[in-house]
Amino acid sequence: MSHRDVFYGCRLVAVLLICLDAFAGDKHTGPDHAAEHRKHSVELEDVVIVIQSQRNSYHARRSGQRKVEILQQAARLGQISRQPEDRRLGVPVVVLLHELSQYEGDWSILPALPRLFAKYGHSASWLFFIEEETKVTLSALLEVLNRYPAEEEWFLGKRLHDNEASIIHHYAFSEDPSSFSYPDTTAGWALSAPLLKRLTERIRSENLKSDFTIDLKHEIALFIWEEGHGPKLTAVPEFCTEPRDGCATTFTTYLPDCGDPVSKNDVFVAVKTCQKFHSDRVPVVKATWEKDAGFLEYYSDVTDASIPTVSLGVPNTERGHCGKTFAILRRFLSKAVPKANWLLIVDDDTLISLPRLRQLLRCYDPKEAMSLGERYGYGLIQKGYSYTTGGGGMVLSRTAVSRLLSSSCGCYSDDAPDDMVLGRCFTTLGVPITHSPLFHQVESNAHARVLVTARPDDYSEEMISTQRAISFHKHWNVDPVTVYRYWLQDTRPRDEL
Known part of the structure; x- marks a missing residue:
């Protein structure tokens, strides 16, 4: 056998080995991709639900009842399991905002974001804010959140906008008031973890203008938008107030029935x-x-x-x-x-x-x-x-x-x-x-x-x-x-x- 034949024979074997290795790699591609998908799929344990609660005893009680309802709903979904480290899976973290710290100003959300990031920013994919009378269907909420890549910046909610320039919004966007949207907080609104991280960094590092907080939902949207440097609100049709098919949230009323009116x-x-x-x-x-x-x-x-x-x-x-x-x-x-x-x-x-x-x-x-x-x-x-x-x-x-x-x-x-x-x-x-x-x-x-x-x-x-x-x-x-x-x-x- 000539040297040329040996050379070409070895080259053929090498090519075959490369092909076999590539084929073996292809067999693992499916499971690897599935693992990657599982990595980015949002489950209930990846969600922190923040109830915008108040310290007054009536409101603390109502928000506490809402928290129990949410956790009971998670239990009914059959998603609670025990791990060796005694970590519960399949349930969201539910936070009552007034219990986050002793600072009364947490209701305005911005002071609370660094605290929320410190506690949950490295483990949660989403923060979902609701009011104490907002009802949540957890399975529908997960379907919504899984439509949006959690590794990107997202600001989700039910869209509200001004039909005319409004004095309570300081005539913002007066040339086209409908061009800027802000969330209906009664329907719930969500921040992805990367956006939470960036907002926290801004709050910690910037000399923020902080005088009057008047219309919270509009001011939060303005802060997140950051004059075009941040995301605008993405409208989510499943975030509802009036009940209808396919809703992930609904809202009852701000005027509860606690019995006969006072005299x-x-x-x-x-x-x-x-x-x-x-x-x-x-x-x-x-x-x-x-x-x-x-x-x-x-x-x-x-x-x-x-x-x-x-x-x-x-x-x-x-x-x-x-x-x-x-x-x-x-x-x-x-x-x-x-x-x-x-x-x-x-x-x-x-x-x-x-x-x-x-x-x-x-x-x-x-x-x-x-x-x-x-x-x-x-x-x-x-x-x-x-x-x-x-x-x-x-x-x-x-x-x-x-x-x-x-x-x-x-x-x-x-x-x-x-x-x-x-x-x-x-x-x-x-x-x-x-x-x-x-x-x-x-x-x-x-x-x-x-x-x-x-x-x-x-x-x-x-x-x-x-x-x-x-x-x-x-x-x-x-x-x-x-x-x-x-x-x-x-x-x-x-x-x-």
């Missing part, structure tokens, strides 16, 4: 006014909701027997009204007025449904110190405080008023912003600010001197149409009686108006 005499109503508004604003109150009050007084800078008004001896101020509000608090605890469990403080241009408020108050314990209304935040990234905004109505339990007035906390001037001072005081005293999105308010920002007016038309039509609102503020650019009859009066159907 009219359980709520003392304090209306703040001043002489220049006696002739135009007070008549609207009398024509709409005054008749539903058991105890009501108008507090002004002058005594006017035709209304009548009570002068508290506090001069009128153009803004803030802290001196007047604290005088109201002292009068509420005095023998000058009938004793009631609850104090409602409103402006003379607040429109409110007292029957709906009394229905909501049945859910709460008046012996618990609480401040109820629409919750805003100030400086929450920098350990600031929350407060109940004034124009939409501030509801205080008698216990909260007593605790406040027995402390040294108070106004630094008569024209200080009363709602913000109350919020700062309650934060210091450990009284949680309890939020209800059924209160709708104007924010008169005493620091920035900006007036933010929230009319019904300023809210997403889809969101506001599903609510039984309790209040709206301001008579600006609306017919207040028509707004009251359409949105707040229950005696006539809307289609008859």
Whole structure:
């Protein structure tokens, strides 16, 4: 045999060996790909469900019940197993937001993200946020999440958008309001782990602008979008509010049925006014909701027997009204007025449904110190405080008023912003600010001197149409009686108006 024959023979053997090796490798390709698929397939143990809970006892109980329901649903799916390391598989982690830390500002989500990342960011593929009355179908949720590669940045939710430029969103995207979407938090919204990581890094490293937190869902979407550097919201049709086939989530109501409404005499109503508004604003109150009050007084800078008004001896101020509000608090605890469990403080241009408020108050314990209304935040990234905004109505339990007035906390001037001072005081005293999105308010920002007016038309039509609102503020650019009859009066159907 020649050297050439030996050479070509060896070369042929080498080629055959390469082919056999390649063939052997092909036999393992299928299982390897399956393992890779399993690696990226999301199971329940890869999901952290965050219930946007509140510290108030009623809300803590309701969110705790929702957590139990979710875990029981996972158990029914038959996905609980024991491993040698005693690790449970097949169940999601369910977090009550108010238990994540002692910081009340976690409700605004951004301060909570680093804490959530530290605890779950290295083990979870998704964070899924829901409200305490949001119902979740876990099997459908998994189907949704598995449509999106968890190793990429995703922001998922039910899409809401402004039909017109809205003052509560600071006229953002005024040229095309519908171009920017934000999540309907009642339907649930999700962040993938890579997006959670990047948001956490931003919060930790950047000097974030942090003044007022007003509309959380819109501000979260803006922060995530990061002026085009981050993802926009991806609309998920299975994230629902109204029940229908194929939904992964549904939502019941913000106005729960806790039994018969509290008595009219359980709520003392304090209306703040001043002489220049006696002739135009007070008549609207009398024509709409005054008749539903058991105890009501108008507090002004002058005594006017035709209304009548009570002068508290506090001069009128153009803004803030802290001196007047604290005088109201002292009068509420005095023998000058009938004793009631609850104090409602409103402006003379607040429109409110007292029957709906009394229905909501049945859910709460008046012996618990609480401040109820629409919750805003100030400086929450920098350990600031929350407060109940004034124009939409501030509801205080008698216990909260007593605790406040027995402390040294108070106004630094008569024209200080009363709602913000109350919020700062309650934060210091450990009284949680309890939020209800059924209160709708104007924010008169005493620091920035900006007036933010929230009319019904300023809210997403889809969101506001599903609510039984309790209040709206301001008579600006609306017919207040028509707004009251359409949105707040229950005696006539809307289609008859």
